[in-house]
Amino acid sequence: MDNLPILGDASREFAFNAATGTVGSKTVLVYFVNHSTAPVNLGGAERSMIALVEDWYATDPDFEAVFITKAPHGKFVAAIEERGWKYRSFLYRGWTIPAPNPPVSEITYFANDDYRSTLEIIGMMENRRPDLVVTNTLVAPWGAFAAATLGIPHAWFIREYGDLDHGLTFQNGRRETFEDIGMLSQAVFTNSLALRAHVGQYIDESAIDVVYPRVDVDEVTRRAAAAPAVAPFGADPGLAITVVGRLADSKGQWRVIDAIGALAARGVRASVCLVGGQERPDYDVQLLERAARLGVADRVVIAGEQAEPFPFIAAADVCVTPSGIEAFGRTTLEYMATGKPAIASRGGGSAELVEPGVTGYLFEPDDTAELADRLELYARDRELIVAHGEAGRARAVELVSHEYSNQAAIARLVETATAEPARLPNVARYWFSLPPTYFASAGRGRRITLAFIRTRLPGRLRAVIARPVSALRRRRSR
Template identity: 55%
Template sequence: MRVIFSNHSTAPVNLGGAERSLLKLVDDWTASNPDLEPFFFTKAPTGLFTKALDERSWKYRAFRFRGWALPSVQPAPVVERTTFAAADYQAVGAMITELERLKPDLVVTNTLVAPWAAFAAKTLGIPHAWFVREYGDLDHDLKFQEGRERTLADIGLLSEAVFTNSLALKRHVASQVPDDKISVVYPSVDTASIRTSAEQDPATVPFPLADPGLKITVVGRVEPGKGQFRAVDALGLLKADGVDASLCLVGSWKTPGYDLELRDRAAALGVADRVTFAGEQDNPYPYVAAADVCVTPSTIEAFGRTTLEYLAVGRPVVASSTGGSAELVEPGVTGSLFDPESPRELADALAVYAATPGLAETHGAAAAMSVERVLESGFSQEAAIARLESLVGAPAYKLPDIARYWFALPGDYASLGATTARMAAGLLASRLRTRSGMVGRILRRPGVATRRILGR
């Protein structure tokens, strides 16, 4: 059985939760079904995702494309839209050719960001499944080219099955996708590996003060949507209440200077000496193990993979009450929930652990025991694999035959010289100005480089 898996990102800085979830899905599927032959379509150029594929000796082909959910403000300049439209549809044409060569039984798209493999599969009438692992706009501030409702409706039209990673996300998607198409699958994590990794020493000191008080860790890309500012604000409130606490933030940041904004925010609250920026870590779990309590302060999480990993390490979790994390934490048993609009609620939840000796340990023990129960629920990886295998040979939607001609047109037009030197120069200037271009990539590098470029 040959299955094509399409991923939206090269993972240039780190493997995100979507990539890690896809890799674990295929790891588990190949382990349960030796007849599975995976092949990957991924974004060019190569990155950490293709490195992970190489480590597993899995075959892949990289294509140049963007997506229909983008970080840039719409409408983009016409030169950018037309140039990337040509690249996107050339990718669809190349994928169609590759699918005809490989003759897969099923095509699977990972994340809602890029639809190109779905278009290729439906041009040929191949069964297709879609893993929606994010809200897109609500959690990552992406802009849908055709709007949220139309995008979700198209995902349902182009798929025989749609998978979400939480009940909360299922409810969101079900506004546009038929309910009988949607299944929930919680991402699987290797708890044994996580716990072994947590026993190692952290690469840097997470809590450098001699008396750090309550030790709090937050793991995740440092950006506004992940809510680290809420943890900083709660730290300030705790200090005002006379509660000693320290915060360790683990993860890279992509917005230029955002780390400096957080440092300034902490300084204004008088807690700058109690906030540690550990940066991106190959092994973040020792920082989790070093904490008394961990926090998921995101505005909204589709699932909350870090929440599950905190629990696996045996640490209580204080998580925002929106999104998937609220399904993982049992208030009063493995942690607590707070309204992300209320820093006071977060501070009060943390203060309970500071004021109650032994509570963090009790909740942490319950947290570790809860992970297997979560993973063995009806939303297991095994159930998802069974649903995927049921699609093989099943009836599949097919686009009209004219679709193949339409997908070829932008590339044909570009090949005739429609993309002039002046257009190419305009595109280059546009890309350099945006955070997705070269300058943006340089600015996203944490630490010294960010300070030097910003002149700070």
């Protein structure tokens, strides 16, 4: 259940004080809107938002954060409760969705949740009005809609491309979605220069701030010293490679498996440990089958989701970020912080973290042979592993104290609390009420729900029949 009684009226007159990071004599009250339940693990977006709030509290102990998050409760709410922070959860999805052209029953089913929750969030903000609303990731706009309905300043953290990296579909089109983000926000942040350039096609790039996710290098080093929960490599791994990240086509673990196969054909032995949960119940089986076809199945270990991934990084010689494109590449920075050479694709934010030939290498995501070439350099030169690892850690220390730090973002956010907000027309609240009203009338909700279940059931049954053990394991993890 939600842990937060929203009481009182926090509306006030104020003036920004840049020296203290506060508004007048009162601290900024900020509502942070989260897009995910984090059913299996905290993603990079959630971890980055939590780190930002922690840094803000460290800057100003009287600052108050309240979280609006997606229901049902998962790892994100657990992390919030562990820190003693306030939150309320709501049923909603988003305006970026997993697949294009969903059936009408699916659109209507989720519209009921989305817009009913928007009305409830508006009521929450009226009951205790924040100085600023911050939306985390481009997925869910409902907090931004509520803020604009009430004339509350709003900031948006874009931490992904959406379609290019996660395969999401923009319900109203990519250009239209980013333009709306710009229209609804008095400050927009991206987590890399690469993503800022991408978003800058649709929003004035000069108005977009960059904030690198905070990685505590000393904390990473401490946690990496522990023993891995399971053995990451066999007795004779050759070049030991670790890849951390959700198992999915878009994350590109298959590229590393193909590269290991190419190295085996050259007479170079290499092994990989894959650390992370998976989107599809049978995806680990598909990766192992791919490795078997290449004759390297004995050199692939799938460790699964791990509470402590850093010992697996420490056990490797080199680490790889093999996704086609990453908005930032937190794992790339974590590899470097652990003192490991990092190999990453040239797509997205990782390319601005790695110094080729100094802290690691870059490769074209469509060129597995180039990835194999980079790995072979390390397999044949152990001194290069040490040199690039040491340089990588020094580079990580430099990056976490960069101009694109949380401290700079906090100062910008406090200033944003005094900005002139966007306003939706008064009729917007009526528009938000229409889907729930339709859903509740004349038994339509039951018919829509049944139709929605019918569209989902065949795919779920096929997954259970094809991979029953994997399906049960995923259900238990959720």
